[in-house]
Amino acid sequence: MERHHITALCMLIVIAVVCTLAGREFLKMYEPDEIIPGPGVTKVDNLSSYSGDLAGTISDTKVYVLDSGKPGATALVLGGTHxxxxxxxxxxxxxxxxAFVREGRVIVIPQVCSSGFTCTDPLEGYPQSYSIQTKSKIRSFRFGARGSNPLTEWPDPLVFLQYPSGQQLSGNEVRNLNRSYPGRPDGTVTERVAYAVMQLIERENVDIAFDLHEAAPEIPIINAIVTHEKGKDAAASALFTLESENLQFALEMSPPNFHGLSHREWGDRSAVFPYLMETSNPIQGRLRGVTNEALVVQGIDRKYFEAAQIGSMRITYDLEGEPLARRVGRHLRxxxxxxxxxxxxxxxxxxxxDSVPEYEEILARGLGDFLH
Ligand SMILES: [Zn+2]
Structure with a gap:
């Protein structure tokens, strides 16, 4: 064997090792996160119960029902839209x-855009996962992408025509669940997920629904409650309560002509009172520096502190950052x-x-104290 053959062979071996290791990391994103139903959960279902052809795909996801057994309202809580x-x-x-529900019923979908948890967005340098120390162990959770996994509906169109409004959006928004409502049963995968959520709202007679989000600290709609016009009185009343507890939330009205969003389409097309809440997430911001697991959990970024110092931020931002525990505490409160x-x-x-941690409690004890 000549010398250049040996060099080529060595390079092939190195490439094979790198590809194997990278492939293993990539496939780890397909391992579901462990979510341990607590004592309040009375039933575990799948979203595909509301739109059958999601069954067996990475877009199907668990639906947890916490039913008090006593009559009352039904609330829906969506996590993981993004x-x-x-x-x-x-x-x-x-x-x-x-949580434990004493009256009425709560339906929780922690990972509604389930396929989006199997990848991260290109060119962002996001970590694949982050860890939280609980009382008994260290738990790891996946950090996903903004939209559905591109492999579920590749390729994106150049222009996304929102259904049924015909509103034009950039092509990659085709995989954004929060532009895809009301969805349709024979549409793209993301539209089918949106359709299943609409079906759930109808069939379960959901009265009040929450779509929980985060956004970059520099964008205008931050630390906010977005409401459909029919829910504005209740939202204003909630805002007074929160203000009295020193928790500032901005109240934003859902724009009537911006289609496909949960707070618009759920409200227009069903009896539900829809609310979307935003917290401030430095890892999504354009000013951020080192992009790693610590930024997800601790939310400390020097550049945002400097921006706040020169008055470029709409929210307060100090050296304590925006830790995940605080952001979860704001959503819960x-x-x-x-x-x-x-x-x-x-x-x-x-x-x-009941058994929902108070804002101060979650700050003092940490997020892990409220997880198994
Ligand atoms: Zn979002």
Whole structure:
């Protein structure tokens, strides 16, 4: 064997080793996150129960029902509409593992855009996962992409024509669940997931629904509650409650002509009161520096601190950052305040959720204390 053959052989071996290791990392994203139903969960179902052809695909996802057995309102909580926004997902996990419903019923879908948890967005340098220390062990959760996995409906069109409005959006928004409502049973995979959620809202007679999100600290709609016009009185009442607890939320109205969004289409097409909540997530921001697991969990980024110092931020940002525990605490407290306000406006439909950590409690004890 000549010398250049030996060199080529060595290079092939190195490439094979690198590809094998990278492939193993890539395939790890297909291993489902462990979510451990708590004592409040009375039934575990699949989203495919509401749109059959999702069954057996990476777009099907678990639906956890917490039913008090007492009459009252039904609430729906969606986490993971955008799998790169971990506070929405983790809030749904805390509810699934820790909450107990005393009156009415709560339906939780922690990973509604399930296929988006099997990949990350290209060119962002996102970590594949992050870890949280609980009382008993270290648990790892996947950090996903903004939309559905491109492999589920490749290729993206150049222009996405939103159904049924015909509104034109950039091509990659075709995989954005929060542009795909009301969806359709024979549409793209993302539209079929949206259709299944709409079917669930109808069939389960959902009264109030939450879509939990995060956004970059520099965007205008941050630390906010977005409401459909029919839910604005309850939202305003919840805001007063939250203000009295020193928790500032901006109230944003759902734009009537911006189609495909949960707070618009759920509200227009069903009896539900829809709310979308946003927390501030530095890892999504354009100013961020080192992009790693610590930024997901601790939310500390020096560049955002500097931006806040020169008055370029709409929210306060100090050296404590925006830790995941605080973001989950805000979502949980916002959700409880909205449920309380909803009950005030419709006293005949009660919904009482216990064992939800208070904002200060989750800050003091940490997120892991409320997970198995
Ligand atoms: Zn989002």
């Amino acid at each position: 799998p790169n926004e971990p506070a929405g997902f983790m809030t749904a996990v805390v509810l699934t593992e820790h 916002g959700l409880q305040a909205l449920l309380g306000a909803y009950m005030e406006s419709t006293p005949e439909k009660r919904i009482v959720v």
